[in-house]
Amino acid sequence: MDFQIARASIHNTVEVLDLFSAAYTGNYPDRSFADSKSYKEALDDKGRRIYLAKLNDKTIASLVFYYNEEHKLAKASSAVVDPAFRGHGITQELIKYGLNDLNETTAGVEVVYITTRTVHKAAQVLTAKMGFRQLGIFPNVHKTKDYETHALAAMYLPGALNKRYSDFEQHPDIFSLFKIVQENIELPNMDKAELWHQKNYTGAVPCLEIIDHAPMLVNKRYQTLKDAAEIDLAFFPFHKPNLWITSPEQNIEVFCYVNEVDKHCVILGCKIDREVSFTSLFLTVSNLLRDRGIRYIELIIRANRMNILNKVLKAKFIPCGYLPAFQYEHGKRYDYVVFSRSFEILDFNNLELTGENQKYLRNYIGLWESKFLGGYFKNDYR
DSSP: OOEEEEEEOOOGGGHHHHHHHHTTTTTOOOOGGSHHHHHHHHHOOOTEEEEEEEEEEEEHHHHEEEETTTTTEEEEEEEEEOGGTSSSSHHHHHHHHHHHHHHHHHOOOSSEEEEESSSSSSHHHHHHHTEEEEEEEEEEEESSSEEEEEEEEEEOTTTGGGBBOOOSOHHHHHHHHHHHHHHOOOOOOOOOOOOOOOOOEEEEEEEEEEESSSSHHHHHHHHHHTTTTTBHHHHHHTTTOEEEETTTTTEEEEEEETTTTTTTEEEEEEEETTTTTTTHHHHHHHHHHHHHOOOOEEEEETTOOOOHHHHHTTTOOEEEEEEEEEEEEEEEEEEEEEEEOSSSOOOTTTTTTTTTTTHHHHHHHHHHHHTTTTTHHHHHHO
């Protein structure tokens, strides 16, 4: 099939919006493709590039690349192909074109990651053939017509893994996840941590209030704290906060991105009073978000931060993905653990998993059982 690939422009607005509308009947979570104003904002975003495949001047497919130059990190996202043209390798060619374009016109890419739908095997098979390594699974992460579980994968370009920081031990609750990742990527063996210096604070969580529907104010406050190095857990690329949880004295502040379409939430950073219990804070924040209608929360933590990992785990977040060499800082690339907490009944009826994704799901379910069922069924059920 002789199709052409090029960067999208404002002149493609109607055909791109029609493509997404036809594929998802208006239920696509990324609102960049919901209307012309949002689409124009996406085109104007310097950290985002939209690529189109065209056949006889008809747009038949689209793909988005997000790019962070500081970390030489990219994300391939929002792939959609006109149903009449599926099965011709168009998504694969869009990914290749986008990567080449980024490498030729920027400081380059060392790591590119992608999430794929699991309602069918095609996307998982395609990305695996291209060299993407399976790294985790996000149960019921998004909702279109039904709940959707997505798979996480990444491609490591030459030299990326050589910069990986590995002078740490794996948290006991992360170790099984890391071992599955090791089956996909040749990483050195790491020890399971048995003891570490634990820092425990027991201060009460103060009254917290939610400020939303003010994205410019929220983002300005977030950037002010980042610039002053007063915010922690603030590495979550390609998202901007639109919800702010704060105490009246502002000694506790938590910043989130919320997708109002499917009530998916990402925690993007915190300003923390060190005397306050971190576990109690995250339990309180989770309850506030749940009561606001959020159904799924996600956050990422650097894998060598043992105390923070421990407190997040106690707050009933479950590790579901592991990204080796994800963040670049001072000449090293650091591993990150992806955590999720879902308030929905887990629904896996429409899954078609390939490769290691089945192992990731089993690992997740095992951790979920231990966190939410405790030892009741293990000890008492016969």
